[in-house]
Amino acid sequence: MDKEKIDKKDHILDVAERVFSEVGFDGASTRMISGEAGVNMAMLNYYFGSKEGLFLAIFERRIATFKTLLVDINSDEHTTAWEKIEKYIEMYVERIFSNNCFQKMLYQELSMGKRGELTDNINKILMINVSEFFKIVQSGIDSGEFRKDVDVQMVTATMYGVKNYIMNTPYVSSVMFGFDIKDEEALNNIFKPRLKNFLKALLKPYLVIEHDHTNK
Amino acid sequence: MDKEKIDKKDHILDVAERVFSEVGFDGASTRMISGEAGVNMAMLNYYFGSKEGLFLAIFERRIATFKTLLVDINSDEHTTAWEKIEKYIEMYVERIFSNNCFQKMLYQELSMGKRGELTDNINKILMINVSEFFKIVQSGIDSGEFRKDVDVQMVTATMYGVKNYIMNTPYVSSVMFGFDIKDEEALNNIFKPRLKNFLKALLKPYLVIEHDHTNK
DNA sequence: CTGAATTAATCAATCGTTTGATTAATTTTG
């Protein structure tokens, strides 16, 4: 059956994604991946051509879902720039927690010096997201809602950087935060809302020009 | 001469540090390292015992200078908590730009799942720095200078995360910021002050309880 | 001369990949 075949390929991709995210591309051997996936070693080459082909296939699968997620927050004219930022934070945090391993893989790939077709493609896609965020901030600046001297690039790096730091240094973060960062339940129930709240509380006073509220 | 020998060992460490930071531990072969360092392959084992020994030696060399840099900002009683934060930011940003390759190596190691003696030692040292920062923030909270609902852990992750994201994704950052992030001159002259200013501008309104300043 | 430094040659182990054979599934043919 076709369904069986797709399921098996998908299973291999799942396992490989996790292994790659744990030990890196060079650290993961084809024997290790095939072993953990419970398939014969030759199947990797049979399905994906090569180890690198398998690596690329993981990205292709994820990237396919990437583009569709980019709903244009900017479309709604009746929301303030800050409300759009809040919406973006919500979306962003939700997304990164849904495909943890891939995020780690992605970041590892980006931090490597080698550049090729894959890296270029990834960068293009990431840039679409980044520029979308840029536009929101810029519109806030133009409308006078945000400060004029906001460092747009740095704000973006902040959003992505905080999350990457926490998720990609699991042991440090676990000690720092006092609970196991690998525990998915704790992540979703405690950490996700905490990250959202923090990003909002951090960025709001930096971005938004405060109005006179009557207290004090 | 001893001096000669130390120089050569140091040279190997320099090269290995760069290579490891570029292609990772598994991606770097001993032949690659020895070749770029211009020494015979066997010298690596002669000096450092093994590839892993070389890796550890890089950390030992850096860590030796780590501890001394931890001057206690907390000592001065006459500075406000925010001024201590500013001083910490200054120190931190200066430091990370002085040993770029190692910072990348360090982060790669931390993001790997495997844990051993090295990782534990690194974590201990990092935690000393982190807890120092914690103390500053906490003292600010206790004195009423900072908000009571400040998320101390998240603030710390922000400081480290922004820098890591920018420096460890050189291509993305270069496109985002519009200049080559690998160019050391541009980094020092333009980027370093920009990062310092941003971190201060970002954290101040989040941490510090604003007083009535007379304007508007 | 003696011990340390350096080299080329070599080692077993592991790497990613390929092979030829076998089984299972599908299509074609009469």
Place this chain on the structure above:
DNA sequence: CAAAATTAATCAAACGATTGATTAATTCAG
């Protein structure tokens, strides 16, 4: 439908290449 032909999936075994490491011989320094 049933037998034959074809294709797809799976496997154990082996390939050449590269890995980190070691050896033994040679050079160098004091």
